[in-house]
Amino acid sequence: MTHQKPRIAIIPGDPSGIGPELIAKLLNEPGVTEAADIVLVGDQHVWNQGARQADLPVPLNEIAETDLPTQSGLSWLPIDTLPAEDVRIAQVTVAGGTCSLRCLDKALDLASAGLVDGVLFGPFNKAALTAAGLNAEDEHRYMARYLGFTGYHSEINVLDDLMTTRVTSHIGLKDVAERITPDAVNKAIKLAAATLHRAGKERPHIAVAALNPHAGDNGKFGREEIDILEPVVKAAQEKQIHVTGPWPSDTVFLKAKRGEVDAVVTMYHDQGQIAIKLMGFERGVTVAGGLPIPVATPAHGTAFDIAGQNVANVGATLQAFHLLVRMAANHRATRASA
Amino acid sequence: MTLPPIALTCGEPAGVGPEIAARAWETLGARLPFFYIGDPRHLPAGTPVVEIHAPADALHACASGLPVLRHDFPADNTWGQPDAANAPGVVEVIARAVKLVQEGQASAVCTLPINKHVLQSGAGFAYPGHTEYLAALGGVDRVVMMLASPELRVVPTTIHIALDQVAAELTPELLEETIWITHRALIQDFGVESPRIAVAGLNPHAGENGAMGRQELDMIIPLMDKLRAEGLAIAGPMSADTMFHPAARARYDAAVCMYHDQALIPIKTLAFDSGVNVTLGLPFIRTSPDHGTAFDIAGKGIANPASTIAALEMARDMAIARAGAKT
Numbered sequence: 001m002t003h004q005k006p007r008i009a010i011i012p013g014d015p016s017g018i019g020p021e022l023i024a025k026l027l028n029e030p031g032v033t034e035a036a037d038i039v040l041v042g043d044q045h046v047w048n049q050g051a052r053q054a055d056l057p058v059p060l061n062e063i064a065e066t067d068l069p070t071q072s073g074l075s076w077l078p079i080d081t082l083p084a085e086d087v088r089i090a091q092v093t094v095a096g097g098t099c100s101l102r103c104l105d106k107a108l109d110l111a112s113a114g115l116v117d118g119v120l121f122g123p124f125n126k127a128a129l130t131a132a133g134l135n136a137e138d139e140h141r142y143m144a145r146y147l148g149f150t151g152y153h154s155e156i157n158v159l160d161d162l163m164t165t166r167v168t169s170h171i172g173l174k175d176v177a178e179r180i181t182p183d184a185v186n187k188a189i190k191l192a193a194a195t196l197h198r199a200g201k202e203r204p205h206i207a208v209a210a211l212n213p214h215a216g217d218n219g220k221f222g223r224e225e226i227d228i229l230e231p232v233v234k235a236a237q238e239k240q241i242h243v244t245g246p247w248p249s250d251t252v253f254l255k256a257k258r259g260e261v262d263a264v265v266t267m268y269h270d271q272g273q274i275a276i277k278l279m280g281f282e283r284g285v286t287v288a289g290g291l292p293i294p295v296a297t298p299a300h301g302t303a304f305d306i307a308g309q310n311v312a313n314v315g316a317t318l319q320a321f322h323l324l325v326r327m328a329a330n331h332r333a334t335r336a337s338a
Numbered sequence: 339m340t341l342p343p344i345a346l347t348c349g350e351p352a353g354v355g356p357e358i359a360a361r362a363w364e365t366l367g368a369r370l371p372f373f374y375i376g377d378p379r380h381l382p383a384g385t386p387v388v389e390i391h392a393p394a395d396a397l398h399a400c401a402s403g404l405p406v407l408r409h410d411f412p413a414d415n416t417w418g419q420p421d422a423a424n425a426p427g428v429v430e431v432i433a434r435a436v437k438l439v440q441e442g443q444a445s446a447v448c449t450l451p452i453n454k455h456v457l458q459s460g461a462g463f464a465y466p467g468h469t470e471y472l473a474a475l476g477g478v479d480r481v482v483m484m485l486a487s488p489e490l491r492v493v494p495t496t497i498h499i500a501l502d503q504v505a506a507e508l509t510p511e512l513l514e515e516t517i518w519i520t521h522r523a524l525i526q527d528f529g530v531e532s533p534r535i536a537v538a539g540l541n542p543h544a545g546e547n548g549a550m551g552r553q554e555l556d557m558i559i560p561l562m563d564k565l566r567a568e569g570l571a572i573a574g575p576m577s578a579d580t581m582f583h584p585a586a587r588a589r590y591d592a593a594v595c596m597y598h599d600q601a602l603i604p605i606k607t608l609a610f611d612s613g614v615n616v617t618l619g620l621p622f623i624r625t626s627p628d629h630g631t632a633f634d635i636a637g638k639g640i641a642n643p644a645s646t647i648a649a650l651e652m653a654r655d656m657a658i659a660r661a662g663a664k665t
Contacts, residue, residue, distance in 0.1 A: 172541045172551025173597075177502030212500050213598035222500030250602035254610050267501075269542035273579035274603045281583035 006328035017302025019122025020050025097132025118328030153290030164272035208245030294327035348376025349450030353631025417637025425460025446623035487609035537574030
């Protein structure tokens with residue numbers, strides 16, 4: 001009989017932030033070590049630091065890479081990325097960024113080799129990553145490049161049972177409208193559908209947000225709804241995707257609140273992020289949508305203001321873990337049947 | 339002191355306005371004196387109408403029924419089917435309410451929804467909307483729209499324009515006027531002695547030092563520096579996605595936003611039924627429910643009066659604050 005549980009790699013994120021403490025807390029949450037086989041990837045002293053900060057045990061059962069195909073339970077795959085004395089709590093350091101990237105690289109290697117089914121990472125610090133040679137706009141693009149993946153991928157924001165994808169992301173507001181093209185919207189719809197399938201939703205309902213106020217009010221405040229969004233939604237419906245819209249963006253999230261939709265395709269960064277962060281600032285999860293490997297992380301950052309104080313809330317990390325386990329299980333099943 | 343009652347205009351009689359007025363009275367009764375201006379024939383059958391001859395009569399009439407200051411319309415009313423013959427009456431009622439509030443006979447105006455297209459065809463109504471007409475009646479050029487609920491007050495600086503026009507329409511003059519009008523209204527109408535205003539950035543992450551748009555660096559920050567020097571307590575430009583969760587909201591009295599949905603997404607997601615539309619910058623108090631005529635459900639008895647009740651309550655609170663600010 002094959003092993004049914006997914007196996008996931010967990011890395012601590014930036015050791016200067018709250019990541020090690022959060023992973024220590026996560027591992028001590030009820031049901032977590034039963035839900036998946038877990039491989040901790042990181043420096044011994046960083047895991048010990050997390051245990052100390054959280055005042056909770058983090059057992060380090062050392063394992064070699066060659067043992068991974070039969071690994072079960074909770075294991076630790078050692079890696080040396082920085083000396084213990086280089087850890088500076090609550091500071092942006094090159095060493096912290098290097099640790100983040102080397103652990104991430106290793107976890108991605110394991111996933112590429114099929115040794116793990118998904119990757120969970122603690123928060124990274126963007127400035128530290130950049131100083132350590134990220135050489136990409138963000139960690140999502142970094143991961144795609146590292147994996148040699150050239151297909152469409154995009155950050156997905158998740159709150160409880162709601163996902164949001166974005167047609168545009170980190171660009172000035174004045175440049176948004178010209179990037180709302182049928183192709184771009186279609187890709188964001190398909191990404192939402194694929195990610196929801198991977199998370200175990202059989203027939204998800206995807207709502208497309210309008211670009212303009214009142215969805216343009218029949219073309220009075222912008223024509224993108226009529227010229228682009230309505231035809232794209234109609235075409236997707238003909239392909240049997242359960243998609244509706246364009247909906248006025250000031251009320252589309254109420255549908256999500258009522259559980260009527262599983263994902264909202266947003267047109268720009270703040271359209272989705274305002275609502276998601278308003279509804280659950282401490283529970284948000286980020287998924288690296290479109291990558292060949294399931295990857296998830298809590299949406300919040302390294303929180304230097306509270307690092308090392310044992311007050312960090314594990315809620316988002318726990319949500320990220322459970323979502324990742326669902327995605328990893330489907331990923332494993334898909335690979336097994338392929 | 340006893341404040342004069344609030345004037346509630348009938349709006350488009352074929353819409354949900356009349357039934358909502360009746361429902362609002364059922365809830366508020368003598369607790370919050372207001373009077374309806376319109377044709378009593380247009381109210382739902384069975385509404386306990388008490389016709390009054392002067393607004394002050396509403397103060398006691400409201401205990402026994404919906405006080406109605408009669409305004410005769412030429413035609414009967416059919417739910418969901420606006421009659422152009424009644425359009426001039428709708429416009430007259432608004433003007434009458436403004437006159438009463440300016441004479442001090444009413445403490446505030448609360449308006450039920452109109453339909454612009456009906457007023458354009460039936461009464462030659464030349465204004466883009468309700469608010470512009472009220473501004474003209476009040477003799478002011480510039481008003482500001484606020485959406486307010488118990489948890490949050492937001493003010494969009496640009497309103498009903500396409501998203502790709504926002505950056506071009508967003509000028510320092512417009513933003514400066516919006517912030518000042520908001521500041522003054524918080525003091526005068528909301529009883530906030532030292533208003534704290536949060537200003538949203540236009541771009542994601544408030545532009546992240548120019549990496550995603552320069553309006554923050556080139557316009558918003560210099561303007562805010564100037565306004566701070568003039569004594570305003572303003573914070574920002576803030577990343578719009580992290581300024582609306584509960585801990586962030588506790589740090590300001592109103593959020594000035596750059597575009598419609600930046601302001602409307604948070605307030606509607608938080609408070610769909612209890613959000614109230616307030617017009618700032620008029621010489622009188624005006625609130626309105628945050629929905630339209632809803633012709634599709636008019637007369638069916640299912641229209642939700644929550645927003646109108648909230649609008650009347652907010653008008654009352656603003657009138658109390660304004661009366662207190664004067665003394």
